[in-house]
Amino acid sequence: MQTRAETHPTDLNEAVRRYQAGDRGAALELCRDLVERQPDDLRARYTFAVMLLESGRLRDGIAELDQLLDRRPDDADALHGRGVAHDRLGETEAAVADLEKAITLAPGKVETPLALAGVHRRTGDVDKAITVLRGAQKASPDHAGLTNNLASLLAETGALEESRELLEALIARDATSTAGHYNLGNTLKAMGEPEAAVRHLRQATALDPGFYSAWHNLGNTLLDLGSVDEAADAYDRATAIKRRPGGPAVPANNFNQTSRTKLEHDIEQLGYLLERGVLGPAHQQTASAYRAALSVLETPEADSHMVDLPAAAAAMLKPTYNRMIHKDVGAALDGPAVNPDLDIAAIEADYKQNAPGITFFDGFLTAEAVQGLRRFCLESTIWYEFRYANGYLGAFMEDGFCCPLLLQVAEEMRTALPAIFQHHTLRKLWAFKYDSRLSGIPMHADFAAVNVNFWITPDEANLDPDGGGLEVWDVEAPLDWDFAAYNRDGPRMRNYLKEHHAKPINVPHRQNRVVMFNSDLFHETGRLTFKPGYENRRVNITMLYGKRGDAG
Numbered sequence: 001m002q003t004r005a006e007t008h009p010t011d012l013n014e015a016v017r018r019y020q021a022g023d024r025g026a027a028l029e030l031c032r033d034l035v036e037r038q039p040d041d042l043r044a045r046y047t048f049a050v051m052l053l054e055s056g057r058l059r060d061g062i063a064e065l066d067q068l069l070d071r072r073p074d075d076a077d078a079l080h081g082r083g084v085a086h087d088r089l090g091e092t093e094a095a096v097a098d099l100e101k102a103i104t105l106a107p108g109k110v111e112t113p114l115a116l117a118g119v120h121r122r123t124g125d126v127d128k129a130i131t132v133l134r135g136a137q138k139a140s141p142d143h144a145g146l147t148n149n150l151a152s153l154l155a156e157t158g159a160l161e162e163s164r165e166l167l168e169a170l171i172a173r174d175a176t177s178t179a180g181h182y183n184l185g186n187t188l189k190a191m192g193e194p195e196a197a198v199r200h201l202r203q204a205t206a207l208d209p210g211f212y213s214a215w216h217n218l219g220n221t222l223l224d225l226g227s228v229d230e231a232a233d234a235y236d237r238a239t240a241i242k243r244r245p246g247g248p249a250v251p252a253n254n255f256n257q258t259s260r261t262k263l264e265h266d267i268e269q270l271g272y273l274l275e276r277g278v279l280g281p282a283h284q285q286t287a288s289a290y291r292a293a294l295s296v297l298e299t300p301e302a303d304s305h306m307v308d309l310p311a312a313a314a315a316m317l318k319p320t321y322n323r324m325i326h327k328d329v330g331a332a333l334d335g336p337a338v339n340p341d342l343d344i345a346a347i348e349a350d351y352k353q354n355a356p357g358i359t360f361f362d363g364f365l366t367a368e369a370v371q372g373l374r375r376f377c378l379e380s381t382i383w384y385e386f387r388y389a390n391g392y393l394g395a396f397m398e399d400g401f402c403c404p405l406l407l408q409v410a411e412e413m414r415t416a417l418p419a420i421f422q423h424h425t426l427r428k429l430w431a432f433k434y435d436s437r438l439s440g441i442p443m444h445a446d447f448a449a450v451n452v453n454f455w456i457t458p459d460e461a462n463l464d465p466d467g468g469g470l471e472v473w474d475v476e477a478p479l480d481w482d483f484a485a486y487n488r489d490g491p492r493m494r495n496y497l498k499e500h501h502a503k504p505i506n507v508p509h510r511q512n513r514v515v516m517f518n519s520d521l522f523h524e525t526g527r528l529t530f531k532p533g534y535e536n537r538r539v540n541i542t543m544l545y546g547k548r549g550d551a552g
Contacts, residue, residue: 012044015051024055035064042068046078058085076106080115087119095119103136110136110143117149129153137166144170148179155187163187178207182214189221197221205237212241219398226425232407235398243324243384243400254384255322256314257306261391261435263294265383266321268534278326278379286325289316305389322384330376330403337369337405338412347516348419356476357420357450357518360507364454364514365409372405374456377539383433390439397429410543413452420516424449424546434538440525443494444487445477447519449546454514461536464529468509468538475502476520479548493522509538519544 011034019027031048038044045068052061065082069075083098099116106112113136120129133150140146147170154163167184170177185200198221204214219234241247249255270287273279293313300307309317342363351359365373382400383393395401406429414421427448434440453470462468475497477485485492506526507515517523530538 012047016047019051024051027051028055039067040071042072042075046075046081049078050081053081053085058089061085074105076102076109076112079105080109080112083112083119084115087115087122092119092123103132107136107139110140110146114145114149117153121153126153126157130157142173144174144177144180148177148183151187152183155183155190160187160191164191176207178204178211178214181207182211182217185214185221186217189217189224194221194224198225205234209237210241212238215241216398223425223427228407228410228426232397232402235402238398239324239400243322245323245325246319247323249318255318256309258293258297258309258321259300259305259307259386259391260294260297261305262386262393263290263297265393265433265435265537266290266381267294269378269381269383272534273326273379273381283320283325285316286320289313290321293317305391306387323381324400325381326379327382327400328376328379328403330372330380330405332404332408333366333368333372335368336366336412337408338416339363339366342416344416348417351420351516354474356474356521358472358474358505358516358521359420360513360515362510362513364512369405369409370456370512373409373541374539376403376405377431377433377456377541378535388441390441392432392434392440395431395433401429401431406541413543414545417516421450421545426543426545427547428544429542431539431541434528434530436528436530436532436536440528443490443522443524445520445522446542446544447483447548448544449519449548450516450544451519451521451523452514452516452543452545453540455509455511455538455540457509457530457536457538458511459509461531461533461538462509462529463531464508464527466506466508467527468529469507469513469526470515470523470540471504471506471526472515472517472521472523473497473502473504475500475522476518477522479520497522519546519548 011030015027015030015034018030028048028051031044031051034041034044035048045064049061049064049068052064062082062085065078065085068078069082072078079098079102083095083102086092086095086098096116096119099112099119102109102112103116113132117129117132120126120132130150130153133146133153137143137146137150147166151163151166151170154160154166164184164187167180167187170180171184174180181200182204185197185204188194188197188200198218201214201218201221204211205218208214215234215238219231219238222231222234267287267290270279270283270290274283274287293310296310296312298307298310309321342361347359347361351357380400382395384399385394385396388394410426410429414425432441455469459465477493478496502522507513509526528538530536
């Protein structure tokens with residue numbers, strides 16, 4: 001907590017001591033009593049206002065600052081505090097007015113231009129944010145926070161060279177600047193210099209091993225370089241930070257929101273793990289908390305399927321909800337994971353003959369590999385992504401869906417089929433899990449060169465032997481379409497396919513069947529009719545190789 005430098009009365013000092021010791025209730029009562037007894041003591045009123053704001057009582061804090069500013073309208077600290085509070089309440093105009101006045105009164109207080117730039121950034125006016133930070137950085141050129149924030153925004157707008165110059169100068173002054181190395185790594189990656197980016201991102205993680213974003217971006221950059229194993233290690237480090245049971249909820253909505261289908265899945269998985277002794281008896285209480293939350297789940301808004309975690313259950317759920325309670329080792333096999341008896345020549349020839357590139361076949365993996373992947377997907381609490389309107393759940397390489405066996409499959413497949421994969425390396429890896437009632441992923445194309453999709457759920461779980469798989473159209477998405485066009489604009493995609501007389505290829509679900517195709521081909525999940533029950537949930541695994549448009 002920040003307080004003013006002036007000497008406080010004894011009772012105000014006691015209030016601050018209690019506040020800093022964690023006894024906020026007593027501290028607030030002492031301050032309130034002091035302000036009521038001495039309404040003209042502006043030092044006490046300011047301290048009381050700060051305590052209220054930091055306790056989340058924004059309206060009460062603003063009211064105290066209003067009274068202070070009525071008496072002392074040029075108080076830059078009070079204006080700063082009120083401006084920040086207005087921003088937190090979404091009152092942008094009032095926030096900007098207070099912060100701009102505070103900057104005029106106290107131009108050397110760097111926290112204020114940082115706060116004002118943040119307001120402009122959140123409202124989408126990046127240019128105004130840059131203007132504010134340029135002025136502040138010119139006045140305080142050695143301030144690391146100003147430099148990092150300005151450089152980050154410049155990179156975001158494409159001013160990469162200027163961003164680089166600022167950050168290199170910062171690091172020359174202070175080689176231990178974690179944020180400086182992180183931001184420079186991101187800028188260098190955007191400039192097409194991934195090797196240099198890796199050096200700075202590694203330095204950021206060395207300076208701060210708990211820096212989630214640095215580990216995550218290091219993984220992204222290593223994957224760009226084709227260093228798949230190193231990328232997987234960086235992702236694992238990031239996930240261990242983000243998904244640690246009881247850790248901080250960042251970003252909050254991934255931990256503070258849920259859906260009926262998400263909770264139903266998690267309850268089934270907890271029951272599965274408890275029944276097999278993978279989790280100890282203490283997690284019986286965890287499962288009970290999930291069931292209690294499901295029983296009082298609110299009805300979502302009409303345009304969403306997600307809701308906030310029920311307040312009554314949130315405290316019990318938060319230490320474990322969307323956390324890595326358990327992750328199967330997913331060990332690599334001593335022998336092959338990809339079936340060594342595949343007819344490689346026939347597979348590659350079929351892919352080429354079915355222009356612009358598609359083939360599918362059974363017996364993709366060895367029985368041991370299928371068993372290992374199935375165990376990994378059933379037991380690992382990695383199904384964190386639930387934003388999809390159709391209710392299915394996602395797991396991604398950069399957020400827990402990675403293990404030595406998956407990497408073994410990815411590399412063995414690439415090297416076994418050189419005519420299909422050529423020089424392309426793994427770029428994305430994910431899985432989706434469904435229940436028996438839900439529809440699947442709508443039509444889209446993927447940003448890659450080659451798409452690999454395979455299934456690991458037993459055949460007897462699928463009640464429709466002619467469906468439950470994938471439909472792939474034999475026409476590519478135009479290269480000039482952007483991500484939104486070939487991923488979200490369903491009517492445009494279907495019109496395009498109709499105009500080009502595209503024909504769908506239906507690939508029914510089979511355990512250990514794989515579909516390999518040119519990633520520019522439009523595709524969607526087939527009709528799903530599976531048996532109920534946790535072990536019957538359909539699971540598809542997707543691996544993407546290379547970059548879109550890079551066919552050579």
